[in-house]
Amino acid sequence: MVAQDRTVAVIGGGLAGLSAAHGLLQQGMAVEVYDMGKRGPGGRSSTRRVDHEGSCLQFDHGCQFIRASDPAVQENIQEWERKGYVQQWDGRLGLLDAHTGTFTERSTSGPDASPSGFCGIMGPGDIYVGVPSMDALCKGLASHPNLQSHWGSRVTGISRLGDDAWEVQYEAGREATPATGRHSAVILADIMTVRQGSPGVLDLGEAGASPVVQQLRTVTGSPVFSLMVCLEKGAVDAPIDGASVAGCDVIQWVARDSSKPGRERSDGLDCWVAMTTEAYAQQLLAEALLTRDGAYVAQSQQYLSDVAPRIWEALWRALQPFSGVERPTPVYMHAQRWGSGFKANLLPEACLSDRQLGIAACGDFCVESSAQGAVLSGLAAARALHEALGDSSVTTELSRGLL
Numbered sequence: 001m002v003a004q005d006r007t008v009a010v011i012g013g014g015l016a017g018l019s020a021a022h023g024l025l026q027q028g029m030a031v032e033v034y035d036m037g038k039r040g041p042g043g044r045s046s047t048r049r050v051d052h053e054g055s056c057l058q059f060d061h062g063c064q065f066i067r068a069s070d071p072a073v074q075e076n077i078q079e080w081e082r083k084g085y086v087q088q089w090d091g092r093l094g095l096l097d098a099h100t101g102t103f104t105e106r107s108t109s110g111p112d113a114s115p116s117g118f119c120g121i122m123g124p125g126d127i128y129v130g131v132p133s134m135d136a137l138c139k140g141l142a143s144h145p146n147l148q149s150h151w152g153s154r155v156t157g158i159s160r161l162g163d164d165a166w167e168v169q170y171e172a173g174r175e176a177t178p179a180t181g182r183h184s185a186v187i188l189a190d191i192m193t194v195r196q197g198s199p200g201v202l203d204l205g206e207a208g209a210s211p212v213v214q215q216l217r218t219v220t221g222s223p224v225f226s227l228m229v230c231l232e233k234g235a236v237d238a239p240i241d242g243a244s245v246a247g248c249d250v251i252q253w254v255a256r257d258s259s260k261p262g263r264e265r266s267d268g269l270d271c272w273v274a275m276t277t278e279a280y281a282q283q284l285l286a287e288a289l290l291t292r293d294g295a296y297v298a299q300s301q302q303y304l305s306d307v308a309p310r311i312w313e314a315l316w317r318a319l320q321p322f323s324g325v326e327r328p329t330p331v332y333m334h335a336q337r338w339g340s341g342f343k344a345n346l347l348p349e350a351c352l353s354d355r356q357l358g359i360a361a362c363g364d365f366c367v368e369s370s371a372q373g374a375v376l377s378g379l380a381a382a383r384a385l386h387e388a389l390g391d392s393s394v395t396t397e398l399s400r401g402l403l
């Protein structure tokens, strides 16, 4: 049996936490991942499904794609492609200039363009998406037979037990039943864990004094709203499947979500997704605050329904020059608020780690605020903790090759 206190606790089951968990499993270590998401793991790489008049509408309302320009990410992506978690998105992808009404397709063979703009779509590297939905990637990673999981479980605190163990306190499942776990090390895989006024904030006990936590607290998030719109197929006749948008104050990205691999629809509908600029998201947040008196304010469905037509208006203005048709009436539309969708400042380290205390942190706040950055940071945290814990923490059962 794997002794429970020899396991590493990963708090956060997004791409960073799950990449860290896989890195640790590959080193023969035992891992338990905790995530408070009600729909399972995934974090910002998730998918929204809506039952609309008998049709299941599906939108990648968070992460749109993974750009694989780093060799370590390319290697992992190849493995995920073999397992059927991802596929290359070979669509009409590029840059839409809303000001001039022009679209420039990305070139995979041209010189390295700057990876600025929407998640580096105009930069080097192939573009991949989860199939048949973005959340399939994290669900695939989470299905590893040796990975123990606590989905729908919010971690509320961590405390040190003696010199070489941690207790993780959490609320398990829908009933939020208080429970604890004992582990040899902890990975914080989200800045929410240290952010007052966020739903994921932990009581950190003596870990609060660790340089890992101190540095993590310097990271700030930047907001974004996503718009999910369902239109009759052909209602927008633009030769675009996904585009970073320039020259528009409201929108920075638009995608015909149904054009991604594995999402073909036979009901005459197309699902579209757009992302606001940070400036416009800030404007919306000034109208409906993210926190009040230091406490998190949940987004209301009514508020999001009111916001959606405003974003749709701007999206239509950006698409109209390519369309040549009358402005269509959406079959369905809704918005989603991401209070900390991207990171406003990045740490130069690949991950943070306090080897003596047995605590590390990873996420898209290290090096690159993107899905690729999250994967790289998770892998770095696994390496750092493996080195810190040494062979004594390698559980004999797993190291005998059961992976």
Ligand SMILES: Cc1cc2nc3c(=O)[nH]c(=O)nc-3n(C[C@H](O)[C@H](O)[C@H](O)COP(=O)(O)OP(=O)(O)OC[C@H]3O[C@@H](n4cnc5c(N)ncnc54)[C@H](O)[C@@H]3O)c2cc1C
Pocket: 011, 012, 013, 014, 015, 016, 017, 034, 035, 036, 037, 041, 042, 043, 044, 045, 061, 062, 063, 064, 065, 066, 067, 119, 153, 154, 155, 156, 189, 190, 192, 193, 199, 200, 201, 202, 224, 225, 226, 275, 338, 340, 341, 342, 362, 363, 364, 365, 369, 370, 371, 372, 374
């Ligand atoms: C709208 C939007 C569009 C984006 N589009 C792209 C894109 O096209 N390409 C790209 O490369 N990047 C994109 N990104 C960024 C990308 O989604 C993120 O960089 C990446 O998903 C971050 O992964 P992560 O694991 O670091 O964090 P997350 O995915 O946020 O995972 C953190 C997890 O920790 C969990 N958690 C936090 N606190 C606790 C707690 N106390 N207890 C239990 N669980 C906890 C959360 O529930 C969450 O699941 C986009 C982001 C947004 C918001």
